[in-house]
Amino acid sequence: MADTPFAPVILGDEPGSFPHSVLAERHPAIIRQVRDAFPYGPGQHRALDELLKSCAEGAVEPLPADAPDGDRWQEWGLADCAGHSWYDVPWLWSESYFYRRLLEAVGWFGPGAWQGIDPFRPFKRAELDAPETDAELAALDALPGLPEQERARALLHGSLWGNRADLGFRLSAEGAEAQDPVPALVADDSADLWSLLPPDGGATVVLVADNAGRELVPDLLLIAHLLAEGRAARAVLHVKPYPYYVSDATTADVVDALHRLRAAPGAAGEYARVLWSATADGRLAVRAHPFSCAPLPYERMPDDLRAEFAAATLTVFKGDLNYRRLVGDRRWPPTTPFQEPTAYFPGPVAALRTLKSEVITGLSAATEAALVAAEGHRWRTGGTHALIQVALK
Numbered sequence: 023m024a025d026t027p028f029a030p031v032i033l034g035d036e037p038g039s040f041p042h043s044v045l046a047e048r049h050p051a052i053i054r055q056v057r058d059a060f061p062y063g064p065g066q067h068r069a070l071d072e073l074l075k076s077c078a079e080g081a082v083e084p085l086p087a088d089a090p091d092g093d094r095w096q097e098w099g100l101a102d103c104a105g106h107s108w109y110d111v112p113w114l115w116s117e118s119y120f121y122r123r124l125l126e127a128v129g130w131f132g133p134g135a136w137q138g139i140d141p142f143r144p145f146k147r148a149e150l151d152a153p154e155t156d157a158e159l160a161a162l163d164a165l166p167g168l169p170e171q172e173r174a175r176a177l178l179h180g181s182l183w184g185n186r187a188d189l190g191f192r193l194s195a196e197g198a199e200a201q202d203p204v205p206a207l208v209a210d211d212s213a214d215l216w217s218l219l220p221p222d223g224g225a226t227v228v229l230v231a232d233n234a235g236r237e238l239v240p241d242l243l244l245i246a247h248l249l250a251e252g253r254a255a256r257a258v259l260h261v262k263p264y265p266y267y268v269s270d271a272t273t274a275d276v277v278d279a280l281h282r283l284r285a286a287p288g289a290a291g292e293y294a295r296v297l298w299s300a301t302a303d304g305r306l307a308v309r310a311h312p313f314s315c316a317p318l319p320y321e322r323m324p325d326d327l328r329a330e331f332a333a334a335t336l337t338v339f340k341g342d343l344n345y346r347r348l349v350g351d352r353r354w355p356p357t358t359p360f361q362e363p364t365a366y367f368p369g370p371v372a373a374l375r376t377l378k379s380e381v382i383t384g385l386s387a388a389t390e391a392a393l394v395a396a397e398g399h400r401w402r403t404g405g406t407h408a409l410i411q412v413a414l415k
């Protein structure tokens with residue numbers, strides 16, 4: 023990191039900026055949607071009112087004394103942030119704490135009848151059950167006739183562009199899905215990615231998942247392909263231990279996605295059978311590590327997670343939030359080589375991400391200039407551009 027220029031941590035304190043709008047507009051909208059989606063009781067409504075008020079004008083408050091994860095949040099910086107405005111602490115931290123507080127407000131942590139009831143489930147289910155998902159699954163029937171490399175590329179790009187399926191993003195970026203994606207990637211290290219995963223190479227691949235539904239389904243299809251072709255002997259899918267950033271995948275969402283695939287006709291059903299037997303014999307494992315919901319960059323990951331990533335042939339981070347956590351949620355000069363902020367990572371690492379926040383590294387000067395000339399600042403957050411970046415060790 024010695025040559026890396028100083029890059030300030032992103033805060034949400036600048037009115038008119040994207041991070042500010044997430045705190046000031048997206049979070050209240052999410053509270054409204056969750057409140058409308060469930061027959062919550064007066065206690066839950068009161069707690070949601072208090073959270074809304076706190077987000078709008080208040081300071082970050084400590085967790086209740088009996089919170090099951092109180093010690094963990096102390097380690098994750100709660101003592102430093104408590105008492106400060108939501109807008110003045112690192113944006114990554116305040117966003118993550120918002121979801122923690124929202125879950126508490128609706129009773130997720132229990133005890134009681136609402137313990138473990140995912141407040142985002144109706145939105146995730148609606149997407150999984152949508153006709154668009156049927157169309158995407160039917161399109162898989164075109165794959166079996168293609169050479170393996172073409173199938174691999176199609177499934178890698180399916181997983182990459184699946185990252186546009188982000189329900190939190192859609193709440194505040196009106197019409198975002200309607201805007202066409204820009205097919206040319208702003209960075210494409212896919213040749214390096216495939217060099218780590220040759221057919222019958224026996225690799226271990228860790229995929230750190232992002233959204234459920236229409237992102238998780240293509241992630242699972244990619245994993246099925248890697249396993250079926252021997253590009254991976256073993257895969258580990260990391261999901262969130264609790265509902266997060268609206269649509270982030272939990273174990274329950276993996277089960278839903280696998281059922282959806284298993285019920286589909288044609289090639290989709292075949293992929294489901296590969297995945298189902300791989301979970302049964304241990305070639306595919308699902309992990310829900312507490313650090314997956316930490317409000318911190320991966321540079322501060324605990325030792326057990328570091329050891330797991332170190333043992334993998336390749337770790338793939340999906341999505342925008344994971345990218346922010348992988349490189350650090352900072353205002354990097356866009357031409358900072360991806361290898362620099364990820365130098366701490368204990369093994370080969372890849373990012374598959376559509377651009378939905380201001381953090382970006384690894385662009386060529388020409389690419390950055392062309393994006394700025396065409397779109398001003400919008401290319402950073404509009405969700406229409408994508409990248410595949412790899413840091414080999």
Ligand SMILES: O=P(O)(O)OC[C@@]1(O)O[C@H](CO)[C@@H](O)[C@@H]1O
Nearest residue numbers: 044188191341342343344378379
């Ligand atoms: O991680 P994902 O699903 O690709 O995107 C998450 C996201 O919608 O949430 C953050 C803002 O709340 C941004 O990083 C990004 O826009």
